[in-house]
Amino acid sequence: MSEIDYLNASYTLRSWFLTTDHKRIAILFFASLTVFFFIGGAAATLIRIELATPQADLVSADGYNRLFTMHGVIMVWFFLIPSIPNTLGNFIVPLMIGARDLAFPRLNLASWYLFMLGGTVTLFAIFAGGIDTGWTFYTPFSTLYSNSYVLVAVSGVFIVGFSSILTGLNFIVTIHRLRAPGLTWYRLPLFIWSLYATSVILVLATPVLAITLVLLAAERFFGVGIFDPRIGGDPLLFQHLFWFYSHPAVYIMILPGMGVVNELISCFSRKEIFGYKFVAWASLAIAAVGFLVWGHHMFVSGQSLLASLVFSFMSFIVAVPSAIKVFNWTATLHKGSIRFDAPMLYALAFIGLFTIGGLTGLFLACLAYDVHATDTYFVVAHFHYIMVGGMVTAYFGGLHYWWPKITGRLYSEGWARAAAILIFFGFNLTFFPQFVLGAEGMPRRYHVYPPEFQVWNVLSSGGATILAAAYLLPLFYLGYSLFFGARASANPWNAPGLEWQTASPPPEFNFATQPMVTRGPYQYSTDFEPEPQNA
Amino acid sequence: MTDWRPPFSLVASWLGLLALLALTVTLAYVPLGAFNVVVALGIGATKAAMVAAIFMELRHRGARTMVFATAGLFWLAILLWLGSMDFLTRT
Amino acid sequence: MLKGRAFAPQFASSRHRDETAELGMWVFIATEVLLFGGLLLGYFVYRHANPLAFAEASRHTDIVIGAANTAILLTSSFLVACAVDALRANARSASVALLAGAIVLGASFLGLKGIEYADEYREHLIPGIDFVFDGALANGVQLFFVFYFVSTAIHGVHMLIGIGVLATLALLVHKSGSTRRRAALHSAALYWHFVDVVWIFLFALIYLPGRSGG
Numbered sequence: 001m002s003e004i005d006y007l008n009a010s011y012t013l014r015s016w017f018l019t020t021d022h023k024r025i026a027i028l029f030f031a032s033l034t035v036f037f038f039i040g041g042a043a044a045t046l047i048r049i050e051l052a053t054p055q056a057d058l059v060s061a062d063g064y065n066r067l068f069t070m071h072g073v074i075m076v077w078f079f080l081i082p083s084i085p086n087t088l089g090n091f092i093v094p095l096m097i098g099a100r101d102l103a104f105p106r107l108n109l110a111s112w113y114l115f116m117l118g119g120t121v122t123l124f125a126i127f128a129g130g131i132d133t134g135w136t137f138y139t140p141f142s143t144l145y146s147n148s149y150v151l152v153a154v155s156g157v158f159i160v161g162f163s164s165i166l167t168g169l170n171f172i173v174t175i176h177r178l179r180a181p182g183l184t185w186y187r188l189p190l191f192i193w194s195l196y197a198t199s200v201i202l203v204l205a206t207p208v209l210a211i212t213l214v215l216l217a218a219e220r221f222f223g224v225g226i227f228d229p230r231i232g233g234d235p236l237l238f239q240h241l242f243w244f245y246s247h248p249a250v251y252i253m254i255l256p257g258m259g260v261v262n263e264l265i266s267c268f269s270r271k272e273i274f275g276y277k278f279v280a281w282a283s284l285a286i287a288a289v290g291f292l293v294w295g296h297h298m299f300v301s302g303q304s305l306l307a308s309l310v311f312s313f314m315s316f317i318v319a320v321p322s323a324i325k326v327f328n329w330t331a332t333l334h335k336g337s338i339r340f341d342a343p344m345l346y347a348l349a350f351i352g353l354f355t356i357g358g359l360t361g362l363f364l365a366c367l368a369y370d371v372h373a374t375d376t377y378f379v380v381a382h383f384h385y386i387m388v389g390g391m392v393t394a395y396f397g398g399l400h401y402w403w404p405k406i407t408g409r410l411y412s413e414g415w416a417r418a419a420a421i422l423i424f425f426g427f428n429l430t431f432f433p434q435f436v437l438g439a440e441g442m443p444r445r446y447h448v449y450p451p452e453f454q455v456w457n458v459l460s461s462g463g464a465t466i467l468a469a470a471y472l473l474p475l476f477y478l479g480y481s482l483f484f485g486a487r488a489s490a491n492p493w494n495a496p497g498l499e500w501q502t503a504s505p506p507p508e509f510n511f512a513t514q515p516m517v518t519r520g521p522y523q524y525s526t527d528f529e530p531e532p533q534n535a
Numbered sequence: 536m537t538d539w540r541p542p543f544s545l546v547a548s549w550l551g552l553l554a555l556l557a558l559t560v561t562l563a564y565v566p567l568g569a570f571n572v573v574v575a576l577g578i579g580a581t582k583a584a585m586v587a588a589i590f591m592e593l594r595h596r597g598a599r600t601m602v603f604a605t606a607g608l609f610w611l612a613i614l615l616w617l618g619s620m621d622f623l624t625r626t
Numbered sequence: 627m628l629k630g631r632a633f634a635p636q637f638a639s640s641r642h643r644d645e646t647a648e649l650g651m652w653v654f655i656a657t658e659v660l661l662f663g664g665l666l667l668g669y670f671v672y673r674h675a676n677p678l679a680f681a682e683a684s685r686h687t688d689i690v691i692g693a694a695n696t697a698i699l700l701t702s703s704f705l706v707a708c709a710v711d712a713l714r715a716n717a718r719s720a721s722v723a724l725l726a727g728a729i730v731l732g733a734s735f736l737g738l739k740g741i742e743y744a745d746e747y748r749e750h751l752i753p754g755i756d757f758v759f760d761g762a763l764a765n766g767v768q769l770f771f772v773f774y775f776v777s778t779a780i781h782g783v784h785m786l787i788g789i790g791v792l793a794t795l796a797l798l799v800h801k802s803g804s805t806r807r808r809a810a811l812h813s814a815a816l817y818w819h820f821v822d823v824v825w826i827f828l829f830a831l832i833y834l835p836g837r838s839g840g
Contacts, residue, residue, distance in 0.1 A: 094636070101636040103646050169653045176599070177646045178636055204610045207657045211664035215776065222754030224772045226668070231765040237671055240618050241664050291613055295621065307621035509635050539717035541708045549704035553697060559834065560693050566838035579830040582700075583823045590707040591819045592812075600652060607656030611663040618667045622674060 005408065005505040020105035021508060026091035026406075028112050033079055033087060034475075036119065040074035041468065043067050048430075048464040054451045064447035065132035066148070072135030073153065074126075077160050078119050080391060081249060084256035085167055085202075086111070088398045089195050091406055093171060095499035095506060096189055098180025098515040103173040104166075111166040118160030125152035134445065136246070139227040139238040143219040150220060154213045161206045161213075164252075168202025171195055180498065182517035186280070189497055189521045190273060193280040194259025197287035201248045201255075205291070209245035212238065239301055243294035251290040254354075254386055255283060257394030258325055261347050264397050265329050267495045268344035269336025272522030275328040282321035289318040299370045308367055315365035322358050326351060342416035346397030349424045353389025357382055360435065375445075378438025384431045396423070396474065403478065404488030408505040411485055415477035422470035429463025496523045548589040555582050632806075644809030651813040655820045658784075662824055665777050669831060672769045679766020681836025686751060686767075687774070691742045692833035695735050696825065702731035703822040706792070706815045713811055718803045721811070725796040728818070732789045739782060746771075777828055784821045791817060 006023045009015070016024060047067050050058040059067060090108065094101055102108050125131055131153045133142040142150050175196050179188070215226050216238065225231040227238045266273050273279055295303055295311030303311075329351055338344070360382040364370050373379060404410055433456035438444075442453045449457070491500040502511050559578040567574060588594045593604055637643040673680045709724035743752075750758035753772045791814045798807050 099636050101634070103636065104650060105634070105636070165657050169650060169657070172653055173646055173650045177642070177649060203653055203657050204607070204660055207659075207661035208614065208664045211661050211780075214780070215664075215668070218754075218772070218776055224754035224768075226769070226772050231768055232672070232676060233769060234622070234671070234675075236621065237668055240621065241667065244614055244618065244664075291610065292617060295617075298621075303621045304624040304626070306624040310617075310620065539712045539715050539720045542711055545704060545707050545711065549701065552700045552704075556693065556696055556700065559830065560689065563834040563837040571838055572835065575830040575834045576827075579826050582826045586700075586703060586819050586823050586826070590703050590822075591816055600649070603649060603652040603656065607659030610656075611659050611666070614660070614663050615667055615670060619670060619674070622671045 003503065004507060005503060006508045007408070007505050009508045018109070020101070020109055022090050022094055022102050022105065022108055023406075023506065025105075025108050025112055026087050026089075029082060029086040029090060029115070032112075032116060032119065033083055036074055036078040037471075039123070040071050040079055041471065043071035043074070045464065045468055047071060048461040050447050051449070051457050052461040054449050054454050054457075056448050059447060061447055062132060065134075065445070066126075066130030068445055069131050069134050070126050073122060073131070073157065075387075076135055076249070076253075077157055078115075078122065080253040080387060081164060082115060082160075082167070083253075083391070083395050084260060084398060085171070085195060085198060085252075086115070088260065088395075088402060089167075089171065089256065092402060092499055093174060093192065093195060094178070095405075095502065095510055096192060096497055097175065097178060097183055098498045098511065098517065099174065099178040100509045100511070102170045103178055104170050107166045107170055111163045111170070114163035114166070115160055118156045118158070118163060120156075121159060122153055122156030125149035125156060128152070136242065137213075137216060137238075138242075139216065139219070139235045143216055143227060151217055154217055158210055158213045158217075161210050164202050164206045168199035168206070171199040172203065175199075180515050180517050186277065187517055187520045188280075190262035190276065190279055190283070191259040194255045194262070194283045197283040198252050198255040198259075200284075200287050201252050201290065205245045205248040205252070208241060209249075212241040212245065215241070236298065236301060236303065239298050240294070243297045244291075247294035247297065248287070248290045250383070250386070251286055253391050255286060257350065257354075257391040258283070258322075260394045260398035260401075261329065261350050263497075264343045264347035264401055265332050265351075266522040266524065267401070267493055268339045268341060268347065269333050270339075270524040271332055271336040272520075272524060273328060274331035274334075275324075276520075276522075279325055279328050282324045285321040286318065289314065289321070293318050296365055296370070299367055300374050312365055312367050316362065319358060319362055319365075322354075326355055326358075340417070341400075342411075342413060342420050343397045343401040345417060345420040345424075346393050346400065349420070350390055350393045350397065353385050353393060353424075353427070357385030357390055360385065372441075373438055375443055376438035377434040377442050377444055380444050381431050381434035381438060384434070389427055389431070393423070393427075396420070399474075399478075401493070402499075403481070404492045405499060405504045405506070407482055407485075408488050408503075409481045409485035410488050410492065411481040412477050415473065419470055419473040419477070422466065422473065426463050426465075426467030426470045430460050430467050431463070433457070433459045433463070497521065544589055548585050552582055552585060555585075640805050644805060644812075647809055647813055648816070651816045655816065658820060658824075662777070662780070665773060665780070666827075666831075669773045669777075672766070672773070673835075676763075676766030676769065679763040680770050682763050683767040683770035683774075684833065684835040685837065686749065687833050688742050688745060689833045689837070691738050692829055695738050696829045698731050698735050698738075699822045699825050702728040702735075703819050705731065706818050710808075710812055710815045713799060713803055713808050716803060718799060721803075722796050722800045725792050725799070729789055729792050729796070732785055732792070736782060736785055736789075739778065774832055777832070781821065781824055781828060784824070788814075788818050788821050 006021055016028070019025060046058065050056070050064060128149055131146070131148040131150055133146050133148070133150060137150070137154065175192055218224055219226045219228070225233045227233045227235045229235065262273055262279065292314045293311055295307050296315045299308050360378070364373060364379060364382060400411065400416055437453055437456045440453065442449055488504040490503050493500070498515055498517070501515065555578050559575055562574050563571065587604065593601060633640045633643045637646065705724045705728040709721045709728065712721040712724060746752055747756060750756050751771050752775065753768045757768055757771070759767050795811050795814045799811060
């Protein structure tokens with residue numbers, strides 16, 4: 001069995017680093033993202049070790065500031081935002097829509113190089129001494145008072161923003177223009193709808209981050225007080241500009257995860273997604289309404305009361321499409337033939353953990369409660385439930401689901417299920433105590449705390465140890481499968497999508513002949529034949 | 536050389552744009568109070584629309600291109616409107 | 627089977643490729659709208675808070691250069707639009723000449739901008755480098771000029787990129803008028819026109835306020 005696929009088509013360095021094949025670019029991203037995940041995770045480990053005791057014993061206050069900033073900057077921009085779109089998205093989107101590549105393959109490669117350049121610059125800032133402003137870079141600390149590598153870090157983030165923009169642009173145009181004949185919008189898998197919605201946010205929100213960072217850099221470098229109250233500037237202008245991007249950014253981070261969950265839930269219940277159109281339009285609604293809520297990060301910053309009320313109201317509205325999705329997934333599970341393979345364990349975990357994260361977001365959307373909970377561990381727990389319990393879980397689920405397609409190998413199901421369960425357990429032990437801590441008033445971004453908070457902190461740090469070990473497990477059994485795993489067939493899950501109708505791993509140009517589509521997605525309930533192929 | 540001539544629509548647009556430029560500069564010197572900014576932006580928007588419709592050929596494009604072309608403007612409107620709301624309503 | 631076609635394998639035809647490229651350019655333009663949009667928000671917020679200062683500051687901008695530059699850019703857009711039309715009519719050398727004209731105008735724009743910046747330096751109006759202004763409106767004037775310099779500098783960078791793109795297209799079109807290059811020229815033209823539209827609005831917001839004295 002020595003068929004030529006995208007992996008063995010050529011082994012030269014040039015064929016990898018100058019590739020325009022979306023599948024190889026996905027692998028490049030996957031490798032880099034994994035490195036960044038563990039760097040960001042290392043920072044988190046140090047944070048949790050420090051927080052196991054009320055007093056400072058591992059790092060100084062200044063050192064701690066650098067740790068949580070490093071953790072936030074790396075995890076947000078160099079892991080979460082690119083994760084599913086640039087790995088699973090890059091690999092699967094063209095296959096799923098019956099295309100031979102993305103619309104602009106060279107822009108895709110440029111996106112990876114920009115990611116690496118931005119990452120290198122930012123890592124330089126971090127390892128040269130770090131930044132202590134928090135990933136939010138609030139002025140005037142970042143512009144006037146911080147003695148850290150702010151300009152370098154901000155440059156790195158600026159650069160990686162363009163990587164995001166190019167990816168979003170590529171996906172939008174690809175989904176519009178490169179769908180196979182017969183693949184109408186309502187026949188698309190929901191993973192595509194989610195990535196489309198994500199891409200709309202990527203292209204429209206990221207430029208505002210770019211200009212915000214330019215203004216920050218100008219103020220810091222030239223000493224021009226754009227946000228300086230002493231000359232009439234307003235620090236809140238920075239916050240508005242920053243959060244106009246950064247709130248939609250969290251939807252960039254979760255929508256792809258929701259997209260993956262659609263695929264997993266349907267495959268492992270052997271049912272089509274209940275309420276397909278509702279879920280599809282809910283993705284777009286999340287993207288659109290997600291642009292209207294950013295002021296909920298600024299309830300106590302001095303924003304006008306009217307603005308706070310509007311943003312609070314919109315924040316309740318934005319929960320609705322997410323809730324619709326959760327209800328539809330649950331309805332899909334109902335009377336399905338459930339299989340508890342590893343990807344399904346991740347998908348089920350996602351539904352539960354995302355729901356908790358989302359509901360606690362509603363707590364924070366309440367003005368009165370937010371006054372109490374803002375800048376406490378309640379917020380930290382809320383967003384980790386969504387980002388880690390939701391997005392990272394979905395990423396792992398999708399990674400396992402499509403691993404046979406991407407690598408042509410099968411992983412050990414036993415180890416995968418064990419890791420999934422351990423991750424779930426470790427995650428909850430790490431982050432649920434943080435809800436309690438926050439409600440009891442422990443502030444975030446402090447390395448010391450009153451002794452009465454220690455018990456919950458110890459639980460959280462204990463959970464973090466388990467979580468760290470659990471996250472390391474896939475490195476081993478997935479890595480093992482690359483060399484010793486059983487060879488995968490084209491369709492190991494017996495799923496109807498177009499990506500399963502080509503070999504595992506796929507040939508260089510994806511399909512021998514142009515597929516045509518004659519039916520909707522998720523046709524699990526009928527005995528299906530593969531789609532007709534047409535040159 | 537060749538017998539190519541610039542199309543009438545392009546020449547007329549160009550002259551129209553220059554005329555609007557002269558108009559907007561002239562009107563800037565006329566005291567209209569709060570209306571000065573409305574006039575300036577209104578004329579600017581007209582010029583922009585002409586460039587978009589005629590130079591950028593949007594008038595010959597279908598609905599999908601129009602949506603793509605105007606999406607940025609729509610989101611810009613959100614940024615400006617919702618973004619200023621705080622500053623305009625502070626007490 | 628897939629190699630040797632005139633268009634990349636993910637496309638069904640050359641026309642498919644060209645239409646896709648144009649769509650991509652429009653998406654890119656949308657991102658640029660939001661990029662400048664952030665600056666606009668800051669401008670409007672501070673103008674609302676400092677109306678007199680912004681009017682006063684605007685009076686210190688050079689409306690002659692500003693208006694001349696606007697006319698130059700509008701004309702350059704006209705030439706670029708003509709270049710696209712000429713290429714469509716297969717008048718390749720006319721197209722190249724028109725592009726060259728647009729490039730010259732673009733360079734003149736930047737030259738005049740440089741003169742303007744030098745004048746502003748002489749008048750001590752560059753915040754962070756050399757800013758001196760008397761009176762109660764000094765803070766607001768300084769904020770105006772921060773936005774003036776950041777906006778026009780970023781616009782200038784876009785002009786430079788646009789000139790580079792037009793020059794590249796002029797060279798490519800000079801060699802061949804294939805449909806692919808026609809489509810590339812059309813996309814480049816879209817970018818150039820967009821940079822022109824940005825200037826139209828910058829001109830209205832920078833040079834015109836306060837001219838009527840209030």
